[in-house]
Amino acid sequence: MIEMKSVYKTYKRKDVTTEALKGIDLKVEEGDIFGVIGYSGAGKSTLVRLVNYLERPTDGEVIVDGQVLNHLSDSQLRAMKKQIGMIFQHFNLLESKTIFDNVAIPLVLAKKPKEEIKQRVMELLDFVGLREKAKSYPRELSGGQKQRVGIARALASNPKILLCDEATSALDPQTTQSILQLLKRVNQEYNITIMIITHEMSVIQEVCNRVAVMEAGEIIEEGSVLDVFGHPKHPTTKNFVKTVIHNSIPESVKRSLKKTGDSKVFRVEVKGEVASEPIVHQVMKAHDIEVNILFANMTEIQETTLVIMYLQIAGEASAIEKAVQFLKDKGAGVEEVVK
Numbered sequence: 471m472i473e474m475k476s477v478y479k480t481y482k483r484k485d486v487t488t489e490a491l492k493g494i495d496l497k498v499e500e501g502d503i504f505g506v507i508g509y510s511g512a513g514k515s516t517l518v519r520l521v522n523y524l525e526r527p528t529d530g531e532v533i534v535d536g537q538v539l540n541h542l543s544d545s546q547l548r549a550m551k552k553q554i555g556m557i558f559q560h561f562n563l564l565e566s567k568t569i570f571d572n573v574a575i576p577l578v579l580a581k582k583p584k585e586e587i588k589q590r591v592m593e594l595l596d597f598v599g600l601r602e603k604a605k606s607y608p609r610e611l612s613g614g615q616k617q618r619v620g621i622a623r624a625l626a627s628n629p630k631i632l633l634c635d636e637a638t639s640a641l642d643p644q645t646t647q648s649i650l651q652l653l654k655r656v657n658q659e660y661n662i663t664i665m666i667i668t669h670e671m672s673v674i675q676e677v678c679n680r681v682a683v684m685e686a687g688e689i690i691e692e693g694s695v696l697d698v699f700g701h702p703k704h705p706t707t708k709n710f711v712k713t714v715i716h717n718s719i720p721e722s723v724k725r726s727l728k729k730t731g732d733s734k735v736f737r738v739e740v741k742g743e744v745a746s747e748p749i750v751h752q753v754m755k756a757h758d759i760e761v762n763i764l765f766a767n768m769t770e771i772q773e774t775t776l777v778i779m780y781l782q783i784a785g786e787a788s789a790i791e792k793a794v795q796f797l798k799d800k801g802a803g804v805e806e807v808v809k
């Protein structure tokens with residue numbers, strides 16, 4: 471649905487050159503809710519501005535819905551842009567216009583008949599739960615309600631893609647939740663592919679199925695949300711994951727570990743169905759070992775349970791080895807933690 475092939479973007483201002491994107495390769499499939507996360511200045515906004523061609527790449531290809539944007543004429547590009555809706559951190563509503571008129575803007579610009587506009591706008595206000603606010607003005611609405619209007623306006627021209635640039639960053643956690651649930655409905659009920667730009671891992675955890683982590687103009691890690699959360703590789707990804715999953719042995723436990731003898735410590739990661747099995751009990755029963763759970767955490771991601779445990783296993787070396795194999799055969803990810 472959205473593809474970037476070796477995309478570079480360099481800004482030149484007088485003597486200052488900024489390489490905002492340095493060789494981005496990215497693939498967002500139809501139906502995805504794809505998250506892009508990174509700290510400030512990583513290049514997230516530049517990336518999203520390339521998808522709707524607010525910016526042109528310095529090099530590389532941006533392909534949306536099978537069309538290479540670089541190759542399109544201005545009129546083809548305008549038609550293409552109608553397929554892409556966008557919502558923003560500060561909502562970007564016109565303060566002097568009613569909620570109805572704000573949502574109607576794309577339809578008025580497309581010169582749609584009045585009756586059709588009325589029907590579509592009311593249908594969208596129904597969808598976002600704001601029918602009764604049609605005649606209100608943006609200043610009379612809460613932040614969450616304003617973002618709902620932003621979503622309704624973005625959907626007005628029936629886009630295939632919705633881009634969300636820090637769309638929940640100005641909202642409190644509860645309102646964020648309700649907006650994210652609404653985005654899920656947009657994805658499912660209107661079959662719209664969604665790209666979410668954020669610096670909050672909880673947003674990714676809540677709604678995305680895939681995630682790309684950006685740093686200094688590059689994608690440093692990419693994958694399914696479950697894989698990236700379960701097994702972050704890059705230190706920056708680990709830092710982001712830490713904000714939502716407590717994923718390390720507490721210091722006090724670490725200190726006491728140094729005093730123990732020849733047992734070994736393993737990080738064990740279990741997902742999905744296996745997470746509901748009593749695998750610690752099973753491994754102890756099947757092998758001549760003792761297991762001490764040092765730390766355990768259970769999180770739900772994409773309606774799948776992810777369990778991360780730190781297990782201290784004591785016993786003969788060969789028994790420990792067999793126990794580790796048993797866990798791996800069960801589908802667990804097992805890694806020894808070097809003390």
Ligand SMILES: Nc1ncnc2c1ncn2[C@@H]1O[C@H](COP(=O)(O)OP(=O)(O)OP(=O)(O)O)[C@@H](O)[C@H]1O
Nearest residue numbers: 481483488490508509510511512513514515516517
């Ligand atoms: N129009 C521009 N002209 C010059 N430099 C720019 C421009 N837009 C962005 N940059 C630079 O490109 C780099 C990436 O910026 P970008 O806004 O894409 O990052 P970001 O990850 O979205 O950060 P934030 O979350 O703070 O918006 C930064 O160093 C920024 O200063």
